[in-house]
Amino acid sequence: MIGSPIASRLSSRFVCAHCRAFSTSRRSLVEAQAAEVKRLGVVGAGQMGLGIALVASRMAKVPVVVVDNSQKSLDKDKLLAKDVSKQRITQSEADETRSRLTATTNIDDLSTVDMVIEAVPEIVALKKSIFAQLAQICPPHAILATNTSSISITQIARATQPPAADPTDLSAASRVISTHFMNPVPIQKGVEIISGLQTSPATLATALVFCQRMGKIPSQSADSPGFLANRILMPYINEAIICLETGVGKESDIDEIMKNGTNVPMGPLQLADFIGLDTCLSIMEVLHGQLGDSKYRPAVRLRLMVEAGWVGKKCGRGFYKY
Numbered sequence: 001m002i003g004s005p006i007a008s009r010l011s012s013r014f015v016c017a018h019c020r021a022f023s024t025s026r027r028s029l030v031e032a033q034a035a036e037v038k039r040l041g042v043v044g045a046g047q048m049g050l051g052i053a054l055v056a057s058r059m060a061k062v063p064v065v066v067v068d069n070s071q072k073s074l075d076k077d078k079l080l081a082k083d084v085s086k087q088r089i090t091q092s093e094a095d096e097t098r099s100r101l102t103a104t105t106n107i108d109d110l111s112t113v114d115m116v117i118e119a120v121p122e123i124v125a126l127k128k129s130i131f132a133q134l135a136q137i138c139p140p141h142a143i144l145a146t147n148t149s150s151i152s153i154t155q156i157a158r159a160t161q162p163p164a165a166d167p168t169d170l171s172a173a174s175r176v177i178s179t180h181f182m183n184p185v186p187i188q189k190g191v192e193i194i195s196g197l198q199t200s201p202a203t204l205a206t207a208l209v210f211c212q213r214m215g216k217i218p219s220q221s222a223d224s225p226g227f228l229a230n231r232i233l234m235p236y237i238n239e240a241i242i243c244l245e246t247g248v249g250k251e252s253d254i255d256e257i258m259k260n261g262t263n264v265p266m267g268p269l270q271l272a273d274f275i276g277l278d279t280c281l282s283i284m285e286v287l288h289g290q291l292g293d294s295k296y297r298p299a300v301r302l303r304l305m306v307e308a309g310w311v312g313k314k315c316g317r318g319f320y321k322y
């Protein structure tokens with residue numbers, strides 16, 4: 001979809017007055033095609049899903065149904081407490097944001113949403129099974145979005161059709177799209193929007209407009225392994241891990257030189273810990289498997305860390321201890 005009329009309509013930040021007028025008319029075309037999202041569903045209440053739910057509630061002010069198969073993930077008594085104590089948000093804003101969230105372990109509770117965003121772990125079979133269920137449970141107009149970091153949207157969309165179904169019946173598949181939010185969702189402005197082969201222009205328009213209502217700045221990528229953000233970011237992180245395992249540098253030196261030398265808030269190993277080493281490994285496997293180039297081979301140390309269960313900040317240990 002890169003370069004499509006829809007792609008160009010939102011990239012009007014640095015254009016001349018003439019082009020801006022042109023883009024504005026394109027933007028209204030998109031807005032005209034977009035459906036209003038009055039109620040959102042989120043599947044997976046981990047670090048990304050919870051962030052998406054909070055930002056949608058706070059910024060777009062929509063009720064959000066949050067589904068997770070683990071009650072532990074849904075028990076978030078202290079949600080937003082840190083933001084209140086750091087004065088990033090007032091107590092009443094936090095109360096209002098929380099009041100729009102409904103937590104449940106029952107995926108059938110998504111039967112009344114206009115859009116759902118899936119954020120379960122980066123496992124192909126799991127995502128496919130969730131989308132097969134969403135196609136059955138959600139209303140026939142609902143947008144079915146995934147937060148996948150690397151899995152093909154076309155492949156996920158195909159999972160909404162039973163295996164024996166006619167592949168040209170796009171009633172559900174045309175509503176599948178990726179809204180790939182960046183971590184941490186409340187802070188990062190960027191979101192990558194990726195259409196599969198089956199995605200309709202109306203689905204794209206609805207996703208673009210809703211992400212803007214959430215206060216995000218969408219960029220579009222083709223449905224290609226890793227899309228844009230992880231095609232660039234993950235080989236960088238993987239190379240940092242190879243530098244560590246081959247003794248080119250130790251953790252602190254690798255992170256400090258990249259932090260102080262490229263003006264990023266954290267170095268690649270610390271960033272990997274924040275993303276989750278399990279997620280990093282899954283993405284490298286997708287890049288390696290689907291692009292077939294040995295330059296995407298996951299670092300041996302990355303695989304070992306995941307095997308040890310040291311998957312980063314979320315478990316208390318990764319390249320650093322938390």
Ligand SMILES: NC(=O)c1ccc[n+]([C@@H]2O[C@H](COP(=O)([O-])OP(=O)(O)OC[C@H]3O[C@@H](n4cnc5c(N)ncnc54)[C@H](O)[C@@H]3O)[C@@H](O)[C@H]2O)c1
Nearest residue numbers: 044045046047048068069070073119120122148149183275
């Ligand atoms: N972590 C990042 O930096 C990052 C950034 C962008 C995109 N992503 C993508 O977002 C997705 C989620 O990543 P995360 O880091 O939030 O993972 P996470 O492990 O923090 O959370 C996943 C959640 O999904 C729940 N879950 C598992 N199976 C489920 C099921 N069958 N039904 C309902 N809930 C289920 C788990 O209980 C957990 O709460 C992945 O696709 C990942 O690639 C992650």
